[in-house]
Amino acid sequence: MNARLHIVGGGMAGSEAAWQAASMGVAVTIHEMRPRVGTFAHRTGDFAEMVCSNSFRSDDDAQNAVGLLHWEMRAAGGLVIGMADRHRLPAGGALAVDREPFAAAVTRELRGHPLIEVSEGEITALPDSGHWIIATGPLTSGALAEAIRAETGAEALAFFDAIAPIVHAETIDMSVAWMQSRYDKGETEEERRAYLNCPMSRETYEAFVDALLAADKTEFREGETAGYFDGCLPIEVMAERGRDTLRFGPMKPVGLTNAHRPEVKPHAVVQLRRDNALGTLYNIVGFQTKMKYGAQVDVFRMIPGLENARFARLGGIHRNTFLNAPTLLDDRLRLRSRPGIRFAGQITGVEGYVESAAMGLLAGRMAAAQILGRDLAPPPPETAMGALVHHITGGAEAKTFQPMNVNFGLFPPIEAKGGRKGRKDRYRAYTDRAKTVFTEWLAGQD
Template structure:
């Protein structure tokens, strides 16, 4: 059998390769790293986590992304298996030790007898063979231009920002304290999932002033600042109103400062970033401030006055296609049906969503190559809601990257009266699990 070629070894490409190989189809996984570097990646490993080490909520009963975790596990997903093996304490979230996680994904893929790897940059859309393009938000310029030329449509783009990472030993724990929001952590280890740095009103106001005044990265000519709302730089949030951060990533609710009985006006949370507990990322603090400005501004945070940074924040261009106009329900390019797209380049946002679309693309391609068809999952499942959104459910004129959320699902029939939010979300997940199990079988 001829092989399935997959371009890109990120979350989507890795999951697509695994699913296709598990279905008995030989795979060639093409990855340009480390021969061709990106500003955001540090290694040549597959499934390297760049922006964050979190797969977000693992609650599969009342959370849409937790439901997506459940569906991927039910489908034998490699990304979820490795994430679970390398998880870190994070309250109700699924956070992972990013380097061992990526190394484990790489080892599993390279040891699979039906998967071979090719390290080079693919610069042109192929005219023959079976292909999945899973190049993610950092698609190389030459391949992006080939996609644009083939589709006749301009690639859409927004800017995605990276949060800084702090060395834990440099945090002043006489000011900061360990606690998960609402005390969701149960064990002593889980209580080290988050550090909290409190601010009073005067400190918060001075911090906002500093963010607004800080020197920012400029955009290149022809680029536009079309940010994805789920990953806004903190300075963009601050520009929307002085209280925006205090009701967003700096909200003080659910936290009690053991050093001071006075409730903090705002709180900066840092989430554990590795198993050793030596690194913590500043939650929700994606930024386009220049490096010197970042160091000065972040050291204004109580407890971080002497902080050392393992990585400062950054910003990069995130490219995606207008999937509702370009892809069919099998994720194939309508003008070239031998090519599928998967992952963030299709207009889903987030590690989990990207891997889920890779899972579907890999299964669909493998089935087609073996003479069969895998229909899309029902739209009342998490995967089904996402693929429905990107292949026709969204308005092509206003199409923007989207996280999985219950707003993408068909409404629940609230028999016997309107359900409360928690009951409604539980009804969504119960219905989805039944539908997904039926689809799998």
């Protein structure tokens, strides 16, 4: 068996795909354009670099669909989730990651694997033969995106994605801010104090919203008409939807008590989450933005406790592309017109680091199986991975297809037995069923 799997892109999906295929005994070449060709969002040439957030979201595998996806990836020997666990930070019930050591660890594992080689440079055209996975992510280069459009005969859909700012911890006024996870969630004292909280009175909140609405913002170029992904809306776009939208969203004050003034209930609260293991950097949770840099500094320093904040990174906005997967891909993530080419990651229309890595895991396994002379079907739709694949490759309406996070609404319903089930019981039934079915799917590959 001399066939080699070529993977374009070393992000979450490409890294996971390479690891899975190599673990099955298939030789892999990762083609990565960074650092020779940079992007708006990336800062290094490491694989699996995290740019939008440092969070893999909830790690609750009994009550949350993304937590279930974590469980499935662990069960499948996932590299990305394994390195995330190794480099996790306190974040209450979430899986937050020390992003730079995490990416460095993924890079070492891949570069050190005897069956994986790395080719640095940009791929600008679709290959004519061989086994390929395109895992270029939402920042697919213009030349490759144009080649994909030419092959599919259809315009890739697009949306705008935003990045939140990061603050130097030493510049946060801790006489105003306090450390507490919402509802004191977490098993340890460190986890229960995983977030920094900055309180706002009604007057401060109203002035903050006014400043957000009036601030100078990045304008789209002529012809750019894409919308936003609802899970990553710029904060000023949320403010435009109503003056109380923010305090019922990322700035909700519930589950928090001001340690400095416990008798005063904040009107709104800005939360910051640790961004590195040293605790020297914090990102402002939910504060993705399209404000211009100067405006960001002025507006964000209106937040109590951040009056003298210094920013390690300001927010920004960039254009993401993704395929109309229900039309273009089969359930093995293959391009219908060119079955030697698979797609994985956000370009397939999943949203989020975990979902992207999960699609890489499946694409890598399915491509390796084909090279080894057998067919591997995706997991059943009762599993988190299977539900995502089913949604993007046929379950979603092609005309209205938009990026999607994993959620229990994608799973086949469970019939309540012995009376109506509450939400917690129903979610537990989903996860119990999924774990059983996913375990059977893995066992079928031995």
